[in-house]
Amino acid sequence: MSVIALDLDRVLFDTNKYLVFLRKKFEETNLNFDDVVSKSADRGRKDLTTMVNIVAEELGKERAENLFFENVETFWKNGLAEIFKPLREKFDKIFVITVGDGYQSRKISGLDLDGIFVVDCDDKKVKVACALHEKYPDLIFIDDKPSVVNAMIAKDIKSLQAMWFLDEEHRKNPLDAHLNKAVEILEI
Ligand SMILES: [Mg+2]
16 A cells, blocks of 8 residues: 655645745734744744744734635645655555644644644654554655654655755755655656
8 A cells, every 4th residue: 555644844835935924924913923932932932832922912813814724725835745746646545644743733734635644743753654654664754854754764665855845054955865846756
């Protein structure tokens, strides 16, 4: 059975562009993005739940969620989500394994996935992938982070680095096992 597990940020979702967009939206709403980020850090986590909660204290929950998630599907463009239909045809099962919180799935709502695993650190991501690998020996795992890809390879999981949403700095030293364009996944 052909099975693929995907990271979310910078694989399915253009996180860098999203952050630029959020910053602009915050400005338009007279909120300071950096303040919200640093307040989140003070509360222990710079995750979406904490950030949305902080903004909700000013705007209410509905407006806060709209601020973060309205038109969020724009940030699928040029990533794996854009070729989801052929991807769905190629693989019997598609899973997402992502570090973050419950709001992560809002970024990709509408995609027909077989499961989304939200964990709180990269180590747990590797553990989830290992469990999937045991069940599905042909598992392929895609992530943008070299350390995660290498950890998967060390566990004998076929793993490739996604380059398409990385900034210039992070594109400098790709792993041997990398894909430049999302569409290349259809050829492996
Ligand atoms: Mg990522």
